[in-house]
Amino acid sequence: MIFKPAFFGSSPDLPDIPPFPASVPGNIQLDFITAHPAFAGDLNVGLEHRKMLALEPYTWFYTTTLDCAPEPGEKLWFVTEGIDYLWSLELDGETFYTHEGMFSRVELCLTDLLGDRLHPGASFAVKIHPHPMLYTAAEGRPRHRSQAAGCVKPPVAYEWDWHPRVIPSGIWDETYFETRTDAHIFDAEARYVLADDLSRADVTFSVKAAVPAEVVFRDPDGEVVFEGRSTPDMPTLRLTVADPVLWQCRGMGDPALYTYEVATSGDRKTGTVGFRRIRLVMNEGAWWEPAGFPKSRSNPPAQIELNGTKVFAKGSNYVNQEIFTGTLTREEYEGSIRAAAECNMNIFRCWGGSGVQMEDFYDLCDRWGIMLWVEFPLACNCYPDSGHYLRILEQEAAAIIRKIRRHPSLVLWCGGNELFNSWSGMTEQSLALRLLNKLTYELSPEIPFNMTSPLSGMKHGGYTFIDRESGLDPYALFGQSHATAYTEFGVPGIPSADCIRGIIPAEELFPPKPGPDSAWEAHHAFNAWGSDAWLCFPTLARFGDVSTLDAMCETSAWLQRTGYKAIFEAARRQKPYCSMAINWCWCEPWKCAVNNSLIAYPDFKKDAYYAVADSLRDVLGAAEIPKFSWSAGETMTLVPWLFNDTKKEVRGRVTIHVTFGGGFVVLGAADLEAKPLCNAKGGALSFRIPDDAAHRQRFTVTAVLETDGGEKIFNSYELVIENKEV
């Protein structure tokens, strides 16, 4: 039986503060400020979050009274799915267990471990030590993400260009006491091998229990396909599923899940299994690069093959959607995952800087058909070859692998983010990455592993509407780019003027200004990534109205939505050489004034979300547009496309028209036939911008697809006139 007693929080560093209610799972600093709103209010508002800095060096306690007395034949266990980060357990003030690492599931038999010391009314405490830091501010170095480089804790909380410096601590995932008999089921896991032609799954079902267990396996319709019995001597059952219904990602079919039930005389566990085969195969044409001598290697593969079908990965970088992950509910996870499916995505890259989520996240991705590229918690730092770090990484990575490998949504392991670029400084020789290769090979060999993103051929960036170096807009920059996979790219946008009014104090509201105590800057409008980003005021002022807060917000939203359309569709045009379009980023953990996310905290869909949903429709007519900004009298050449990410052939007519001022011009149409999973392209059409086009006038290009089935699909692009001053 599971016990979840009330815990109270306290800190020896806050000696005058009486114990306060602590949420389990949750976050101890949040519990503290919830109990003491005078210390800090809503962290999303103004500079409130800075008050959390003072708490960084604190030690915390979760304390409860153990009054569950095991019956005869029972033992008392302590179980946690994750405590952040360096923690000890104390009974009546004496430490009996210490652990480093927030991703390990830990199960301890308190009865065996503590014996007579365990008594009704004992005081049980989880002590959270201060987070180990590679260096501290006391050493005279500024706070920085690299403080996290010595430990296996997601570095994002140490401050990122879209994340405030707020470092969570405490019991972040399910944690409870349990009385267990010998009939307890410790674990049950199905591993399988699919036949080459996918016609059969050979399943190895392992039960970890000290008594026999009845196992029932059901297909996605609930029909029993297998019944068996495991025993402690024969804990592994082998079953064959003929013609298994395969798990498919969104767009490729149903995310079919088999279910199992394991029951002993005194325990019962259920779970799901999705059968699918994942390969990372060479991108079309990539073997023929590079040409000529002296010759390097071909790029590594970036093409996902799911159940034998090459899938174009359309998606987003999932980052932590709360600063305090442990406070997330299944409903909040589902809202986010469902929104991705409704945005016509099929993949999340779970970015390493944010760490690993609670079980519900993976289960829901299984059910919504969202594939997951899962990174280990390394990002933008040089993680050391030291023995201590490698030992903790081995323990934590193994725990992460064992937790997530059961999920059919898992399609790729990755060591972490941008580790092979100068700002990180890791290489293939870094022992941490060699260790992660080893562990995934041993524990999850059926899933591909990349050491980092980007690898050669894959690309990250740009992150602003106008590229800083080349001065190109997204249409122009990505029109000339060549990549196997775009795994990060972004355009910043303000969510809404209302959002800004909720987080920026009235006196600073407009015009936005940078500065050490500017709420705009604290919320990432300035000096987040260079001095301009993310607001990029000069770009907004160049193309649109920035005379009021509302006008500026509209301009920002316009550039974000049109920029994202440009990039996602450019990547789709580059299929099949290009196999992935995954933008930076999906969500955000607090209210950014401006950010590249499609979803603003907590669940507000920006304009760009809807624009991306449009651009990612599996069947779509599109216009290839060479650039964003045009001038009076210039001739624009457009190419109609038919995108097809479905397994069916699609035929239809793509008509391109331009809405300019009050006018509406049909440029022409192309009758196109797109083979399954292939695009088709028509002949170029042209449009002469009127001579009287006004500076900063917006105009619209629309591609209308009328399919043979009679469906009509609209796809519009908002462009701009810039006349050179004379």
Add this chain to the structure above:
Amino acid sequence: MIFKPAFFGSSPDLPDIPPFPASVPGNIQLDFITAHPAFAGDLNVGLEHRKMLALEPYTWFYTTTLDCAPEPGEKLWFVTEGIDYLWSLELDGETFYTHEGMFSRVELCLTDLLGDRLHPGASFAVKIHPHPMLYTAAEGRPRHRSQAAGCVKPPVAYEWDWHPRVIPSGIWDETYFETRTDAHIFDAEARYVLADDLSRADVTFSVKAAVPAEVVFRDPDGEVVFEGRSTPDMPTLRLTVADPVLWQCRGMGDPALYTYEVATSGDRKTGTVGFRRIRLVMNEGAWWEPAGFPKSRSNPPAQIELNGTKVFAKGSNYVNQEIFTGTLTREEYEGSIRAAAECNMNIFRCWGGSGVQMEDFYDLCDRWGIMLWVEFPLACNCYPDSGHYLRILEQEAAAIIRKIRRHPSLVLWCGGNELFNSWSGMTEQSLALRLLNKLTYELSPEIPFNMTSPLSGMKHGGYTFIDRESGLDPYALFGQSHATAYTEFGVPGIPSADCIRGIIPAEELFPPKPGPDSAWEAHHAFNAWGSDAWLCFPTLARFGDVSTLDAMCETSAWLQRTGYKAIFEAARRQKPYCSMAINWCWCEPWKCAVNNSLIAYPDFKKDAYYAVADSLRDVLGAAEIPKFSWSAGETMTLVPWLFNDTKKEVRGRVTIHVTFGGGFVVLGAADLEAKPLCNAKGGALSFRIPDDAAHRQRFTVTAVLETDGGEKIFNSYELVIENKEV
């Protein structure tokens, strides 16, 4: 005591042939033709080697009589360092052991294994099964290296563009019987960790023996630095060597070796230990690539850092120097390794296609200071993810690692050759390479590991004097190239007219002609790599005299020696961004009519060997020359350089002169100062080719370095005039 009884060879596929003497170690097919010269003569001559094809499917036996009777307290063991490839052991006609894999050391206690069946006079046989092939000619597919892709046998013998189709079999490495008492020492190995500042080595010395053993450790001067005693319960001794004398590669210092002696009451083993720290670090400037968004990763590191010093790797690709590796002697190995040191090299890339050598090779590289990049036996094939292959690879690779990791000359593990190019088709996802990364991480983490060569930034090729695609000569092609490491590049050359006369039948001698039964073609002059290579007759005819065999051979040698100079020196000029110049290839296993090797079989130093030795001198004056071919009246611009690969600063004057026809012109000089391990470059000098320069006239550029120390070092380049026909 060790017994090496006489073995006799036989084959059930040759029922009429009586047993013949078999060399152990050696090769069974060679033993057969040695005993039956009527079957095949010298394999180097004409088409004799083709007679070996018939033997491919044969089964072979090595048979001997066991008449060594162990004394009381002794047991009889069978020990082999390597038997090629699938083999069984039989006693009196009954199989008692089967093994796949030629690189595993196998030790079997026959007394324990066979018990009463072992008797004086018993017949003991090693049965060599036919090599497993992925497919056979009987299936209608042509013979090809890919037949070797299902097994861990070097693929080179299945035919390469410089290796005949002759597939060795049998006992290729030390193999014997031994009577052992309990006092036998099974193994002794020193592993160590060097302090960050290299001031201390913490050594863990492990002895595998059933009785106590006395251990003595001596420094390179023979002074005892440690004495200790291991016991079965405490088999590991820990010792600290303060201020260890470090092992250095040629050019960086002495290849210092400590020695150890382990003795029990009845056994004694000795060995060596070299202390050195190896890292593969980022090439200078490589972190700043690529520039601009969207951005990929930086290239992987290719810079060897030995004991904290960045070493420019100068060397060659070592391939098997005999078809039948097992016949090589220590003296033959030493001749080759010494020649590399005398060629001013410091590294061999032990190319994966050729497999692993006998112990002497590694020991001699330790002693001559030749660093080793060691590849596993994978090359130019797509090795499968199959369970059987991965099991054998794991066993064999672990054996290779345990054998070679003891050698300080080892500086890099590599999965194999050109696996990430289209002709192989492997990727980072190939389980074989993930397994090799895992095994080297577990067993030899102090040594870097690359999955293959080339990686991004590293380059292979070209392989002909005139690049087929660009039409550029080596000066022009490598003058414009940019690479972190050139790990293969080659220029073909005929060894000598005498060599040709020894291998090509008189009636085909000249002019050379291709054809299915042409000895020239069989010896790789035609259709080895495209129809032209390796003779490249049109190139020879373009630049030189090809009117007689002797003239053609001289022209070929000229182009090879001048081409190699161009490339090695171009790579040196690109230091420090470029960190390696390793040509294709060093030696060859039989008499090629023409090949890119510097050493012709068995030990003939081609002209190119001497030219490379000149170009690789650690301190050298050089001329940067933009191209090979010039025309009358053209102005040539040359840049003087001072190369310095030593740890000392070098100062000197580099004078450039041109010897043209009977004339001699001093173009100018530069006083240069080259910091330790750095080059220096002077100002450009120019020379106008005389108007009356004749078509195909050769001329010479010479760089003369006069060092401050008074040394005078000459370095000459042979160029050519090509006047356009009018």
